[in-house]
Amino acid sequence: xxxxxxxxFATKKQNILxxxxxxxxxxxxxxxxxxxxxxxxxxxxxxxxxxxSDPLADGPVIQDSSSRALKNGMTIHKxxxxxxxxxxxxxxxxxxMGYLNPVLRYGVEAFVEKCAAVGIDGLILPDLPMAEYExxxxxxFEKNNIxxxxxxxxxxxxxxxxxxxxxxxGFIYAVSSSSTTGKDKNMGNQEExxxxxNSLQLKNPVMIGFGIKDKATFDAAAxxxxxxxxxxxxxxxLENSSAGIPSTVKAFVENIREGKxxxx
Amino acid sequence: MxxxxxxxxxxxxxxxxxxxxxxxxxxxxxxxxxxxxxxQTKYMEVLRDPDFQKEFEDLLRNYVGRPSxxxxxxxxxAKYGAKIYxxxxxxxxxxxxxxxxxxxxxxxxxxxxxxxxxAETGAGQHxxxxxxxxxxxxxxxxxxxxxxxxxxxxxNVARMKMLGATVVPATSGxxxxxxxxxxxxxxxxxxxxxxHYILGTAAGPHxxxxxxxxxxxxxxxxxxxxLKEQEGRENPDILIACIGGGSNxxxxxxxxxxxxxxxxxxxxxxxxxxxxxxxxxxxQLGQIGIIHAAKTLLxxxxxxxxxxxxxxxxxxxxPGIGPMHAHLYETGRATFLDATDxxxxxxxxxxxxxxxxxxxxxxxxxLAKLKDLELKPSDVVVLCLSGRGDKDLNTYIKHMKK
Numbered sequence: 001x002x003x004x005x006x007x008x009f010a011t012k013k014q015n016i017l018x019x020x021x022x023x024x025x026x027x028x029x030x031x032x033x034x035x036x037x038x039x040x041x042x043x044x045x046x047x048x049x050x051x052x053s054d055p056l057a058d059g060p061v062i063q064d065s066s067s068r069a070l071k072n073g074m075t076i077h078k079x080x081x082x083x084x085x086x087x088x089x090x091x092x093x094x095x096x097m098g099y100l101n102p103v104l105r106y107g108v109e110a111f112v113e114k115c116a117a118v119g120i121d122g123l124i125l126p127d128l129p130m131a132e133y134e135x136x137x138x139x140x141f142e143k144n145n146i147x148x149x150x151x152x153x154x155x156x157x158x159x160x161x162x163x164x165x166x167x168x169x170g171f172i173y174a175v176s177s178s179s180t181t182g183k184d185k186n187m188g189n190q191e192e193x194x195x196x197x198n199s200l201q202l203k204n205p206v207m208i209g210f211g212i213k214d215k216a217t218f219d220a221a222a223x224x225x226x227x228x229x230x231x232x233x234x235x236x237x238l239e240n241s242s243a244g245i246p247s248t249v250k251a252f253v254e255n256i257r258e259g260k261x262x263x264x
Numbered sequence: 265m266x267x268x269x270x271x272x273x274x275x276x277x278x279x280x281x282x283x284x285x286x287x288x289x290x291x292x293x294x295x296x297x298x299x300x301x302x303x304q305t306k307y308m309e310v311l312r313d314p315d316f317q318k319e320f321e322d323l324l325r326n327y328v329g330r331p332s333x334x335x336x337x338x339x340x341x342a343k344y345g346a347k348i349y350x351x352x353x354x355x356x357x358x359x360x361x362x363x364x365x366x367x368x369x370x371x372x373x374x375x376x377x378x379x380x381x382x383a384e385t386g387a388g389q390h391x392x393x394x395x396x397x398x399x400x401x402x403x404x405x406x407x408x409x410x411x412x413x414x415x416x417x418x419x420n421v422a423r424m425k426m427l428g429a430t431v432v433p434a435t436s437g438x439x440x441x442x443x444x445x446x447x448x449x450x451x452x453x454x455x456x457x458x459x460h461y462i463l464g465t466a467a468g469p470h471x472x473x474x475x476x477x478x479x480x481x482x483x484x485x486x487x488x489x490x491l492k493e494q495e496g497r498e499n500p501d502i503l504i505a506c507i508g509g510g511s512n513x514x515x516x517x518x519x520x521x522x523x524x525x526x527x528x529x530x531x532x533x534x535x536x537x538x539x540x541x542x543x544x545x546x547x548q549l550g551q552i553g554i555i556h557a558a559k560t561l562l563x564x565x566x567x568x569x570x571x572x573x574x575x576x577x578x579x580x581x582x583p584g585i586g587p588m589h590a591h592l593y594e595t596g597r598a599t600f601l602d603a604t605d606x607x608x609x610x611x612x613x614x615x616x617x618x619x620x621x622x623x624x625x626x627x628x629x630x631l632a633k634l635k636d637l638e639l640k641p642s643d644v645v646v647l648c649l650s651g652r653g654d655k656d657l658n659t660y661i662k663h664m665k666k
Contacts, residue, residue, distance in 0.1 A: 053437065054555070056449050057293040063436060100291060101554045102568030126293035127557065142366040151294040155456060160297075175295060179454045199434040 004093040004121045005147050005170040008044060009205045009226060017218070017226025017256060018045035018207055019234050020097065022065040023082070024074025025051075026238055030245060031082050032090075034238070037249035039092050042257070045207075047124065047229065048092075049163070050098030051075060057126045059182035061232045065239070076106050079245035080114050095149065095170075097124040108137055112144045122147035122170045130167060149173050154193040158200065165202040172202060174225065176210045182232030194224035215259035230256065265321050265340065265485060267368070267478045269519075275417060276597055278588070282470025283559075285594060287587035290469035291557045295453045299461075299559075300469050302376065309469050310375050311478060322369045324482060327400070328357045330364075332483075334490035334646070339618040350621070350649045351487055353512065358447035360624065360651030361480060361512045362393035366462055367477035370397040373460035380404045380459045384448040386413055386441035386508065387579035387626065388420025389651055391465030395429035405429040408447040410440035417666070420655050434553035438572035440581045441508070443526055445556050447543040451564035465509025466586035470653045473514070473586050480515025488519055495644055504529040505648040507600075508544070508580035510589040512650035521597065529637070530589060531630045533575035534602035544573035545602040546585045546594045555584040561593065575606035576659065577625035579651075603632035609663050612653060616654040624651030 008016070019038055023031045031048070034230040038046050051066035051074050058066070086094075096115065103111050103125065115123065123146060128137075133148060141148050147170030152161050156179060164170060174197055176190055197206055209229030221228035234252060241248035254260045271277035282304070291301050303648045310316050324330040331354045341348040346595060353361035366383075373381060381398050383405070385391030391407040398405035407424055411433045414421050424431050428477050435442040445468075451459045466473045466480070488498040503520060505513035507530045520526045535543035543549060547559050553562035555570060563571040563583040575581040585593075592598035603611070611632035616622045623631060639645065653660065 052443070054446055056446060056557070057295065057453065058451075060436075067436070070569060077567070099554075101301065101562070101564065101570070104553060105551075105566070105568030127291040127554065129289065129291060132289070153295050153297075155298045156294060157298075179295070180450050 002168065003145055003147055005045070005095070008093055009171065012044065013228060014142040015222050016044045016207065017253070018047055018227060018229040019043050019133040020047040020049060020231035021238070022051055022062065022069050022228060022235060023079045024072045025065045025235070026068065026070035028074060029082070031079070031194050032086060033245050033248065034069060035086070035090055035094070037246045038253070039090050041250050042255040043092065043253060044227065045093045045095060047095045047231070050079060050096055051101040052102060055099060057180055059180040059232060061182045061235050065235045075222035076102055080118060081109055083118040083120070093121045094122055095124060096120070100125050100127045109140050112140050112146050113147050116144040120146065122149050124149045124173060126151055130164065134167060151175050152197070154190065161197070161200060161202070165204055168204050171205045171207050171226065173229065174208045176208055176221065179210060191224070198224065215256055218256050246257050265317060265482060267320070268308065269315065276520050276588070276592060276595070278470065278474040284587045286552070287558070287560045288470055288473060289592040291554045291559065291561050292469050293453070293646050295456065296449070299452065303475070304471050306376065307372065307475050310372055316371060316375070320368055320373055321391050324364065328363050328367060329355065330482065331486045331490070332356055334494065336486060336494065337619050338663045340615065343618065344634045344639055344642055346643040346645050347646060348634070348645045349491070350426070350647055351483060351516065353483065353648060353650050354621070354623065354627070354652035358389070358393050359398050360389040360393065361483065361515060362390040362464055363396065363596035364482055364515065365464065365476050365479040365511060366390070366393040366397045369460070369462045370403070371402050373403070373461040373462070374401065376460060378458060378460035380406070380455065381462055382406045382448050382451045382459055383406070383462045383464060384441065384444040385464060386410070386444065386581055387563070387577065387624070388413065388417040388424070388655060389579060389624070391429070391431070392423045393425070394462050394464070395424040395427035398429065399427045401651050405452065406432060408432050408434050408444040408451070410434045410438070410444045412439045413441065413444070414420070416659065417578055417655055419657070440572070442555070442570065442572070442576065442583055449556065465511040465562070466588055467509040467515040467556055467558055467584060470629050473588050475560065476511050477514035477518055481511070481518035483515035483648065484517060484519040486493050487516070491644070491646070499523055499526050500646040501643040502527045502529060502645045504630045504633065504645065505529065506531045506580060506626050506650060507585055507589055508533065508582045508626065509584070512648050514586060515554060515590055516648040528592065528598040528621060529633065530592070530598045530600045532600060532602045533577060533580035533629055534604040535574040535576070537604055538557060538602055542574035544575040544580055544582060546583065547600045548602065550584070558587050560584050560587040561590040576608060577629065577656070579624070579626040580629060601633045601636060603629040607632040613658065621649070622653035623649055625656040626650055
């Protein structure tokens with residue numbers, strides 16, 4: 001059976017919008033409410049963050065959302081409980097993003113099997129080294145039809161990008177600049193990097209992430225790739241919202257797609 | 265000096281893939297891969313370069329003040345019934361062993377063409393040592409320090425500032441060493457091209473544990489030579505050091521790891537008691553996991569969240585240990601003990617009165633275990649006195665009043 005991520009990229013070639021949210025945030029039981037609202041508003045991929053106490057690659061906004069989710073009582077076991085049966089209502093591809101330690105603690109094989117059982121399509125584990133994935137875990141991921149999505153950055157050399165492309169499934173996550181999430185770096189001078197990625201004729205589609213917060217930055221990123229990923233800006237919107245999750249998500253996505261509302 | 269000694273045949277040193285047994289490695293996000301790869305490919309080449317070694321040795325001798333004495337502590341020896349030597353790292357410039365590593369790494373950073381230095385610090389000793397070498401070399405210096413540690417180590421914060429460093433408080437998590445390390449790594453991710461991260465302990469991604477151990481190995485190299493002069497033999501019966509991340513321990517053990525007749529003892533911070541919920545005794549409370557991009561023993565919950573440790577000493581307040589030490593624990597090469605806050609305080613007062621040396625709170629943990637070793641009068645014991653206690657005076661005064 002074709003993975004939902006592959007199905008998406010087979011049918012939709014551009015302007016794919018992937019939005020990140022932290023599981024158990026703003027409140028413990030908001031996970032599915034947020035996911036459903038994202039789907040209802042036409043978001044193409046949901047990236048669900050598994051909160052971790054020490055998220056090295058994240059900036060303060062996502063880290064704070066993780067701390068809050070952990071305080072709310074979120075755990076990996078709890079998350080799988082919440083995801084039980086979610087495929088009855090949510091159809092878009094869902095990716096879990098998190099750090100390796102909690103996955104190791106759960107047991108990599110058990111974790112990947114559980115992902116497949118509840119209907120998760122892919123994983124992003126930024127601190128899992130490529131060599132270790134290849135030698136220890138690749139077979140487990142493939143057997144369970146779970147895509148592992150690797151990151152590339154402007155500093156990643158061509159040879160390594162090709163290796164990452166050969167091991168990645170689903171898509172490649174192109175970090176727009178070498179930074180932690182939510183860092184406001186200028187994306188304007190990244191054209192050369194995106195063009196380089198395009199010229200490599202990779203087998204995987206490319207999604208661009210980090211630093212995307214509104215229609216202008218989304219359109220700019222999406223013009224160089226299949227689409228783009230938004231995290232920090234969405235977490236901020238959820239955090240500052242008093243309108244309730246469905247309205248907040250609707251306004252946020254409309255702003256990205258059409259530039260309708262002005263987000264803080 | 266032989267910081268580039270061939271360790272490829274040792275089962276206790278790092279292997280060619282960056283592992284000590286099942287511990288070690290480099291679990292870094294892609295944003296840091298080029299930096300870490302650059303360090304991995306270049307550090308041994310640089311360490312082998314005779315010009316680098318000459319420059320390093322010269323600074324150690326004339327700037328740091330090495331060799332540090334190996335002092336036969338007679339009254340302490342009489343008390344514990346063995347021949348106890350203190351390796352006086354407290355007499356180094358800046359007051360601790362940390363300077364050995366920062367001198368090495370700043371020279372390395374210069375060779376990599378880096379212009380900006382970042383560091384993490386717990387007790388402030390590594391921060392001061394880093395600020396010192398940055399001043400010496402005219403480099404920009406940013407030190408991350410937990411908000412709580414900034415409070416309890418005020419003199420060291422003042423010293424770093426006087427040396428021109430920017431001290432940035434880490435306000436996340438437990439607001440201590442672990443969080444300062446997270447912030448330093450984040451800074452590095454955001455500034456990958458011009459910045460070198462001077463990691464202060466034998467932890468973090470490969471090659472840091474081995475690189476730091478090699479820069480600190482001057483300690484064991486000197487012990488060998490000094491013991492030969494004073495005792496007619498290079499090998500002590502017992503080596504003791506305290507362990508947070510484990511840099512002074514790595515330096516104390518380095519040349520003795522493959523000498524099985526030398527018994528190696530590591531002392532962790534037991535805090536208020538190993539099972540009190542306020543402890544940093546990683547080997548007893550931890551399981552295999554990943555912290556600061558290395559696979560090692562780590563205090564964590566069943567959910568894989570890192571537990572905030574406790575120790576009276578800011579330098580031992582770390583939920584992991586370096587991967588070399590995790591391997592020494594697992595193979596049984598080193599014996600791991602723990603000392604509580606109370607035991608360490610008592611040992612610090614004792615050393616002050618018996619020998620006229622006020623030790624760092626960290627080193628006091630190692631001293632505290634002399635009473636628990638089964639010592640014979642003929643035993644030669646070498647204890648690494650990793651730093652001096654000036655920075656801990658507030659803590660000492662506070663507890664003396666009680």
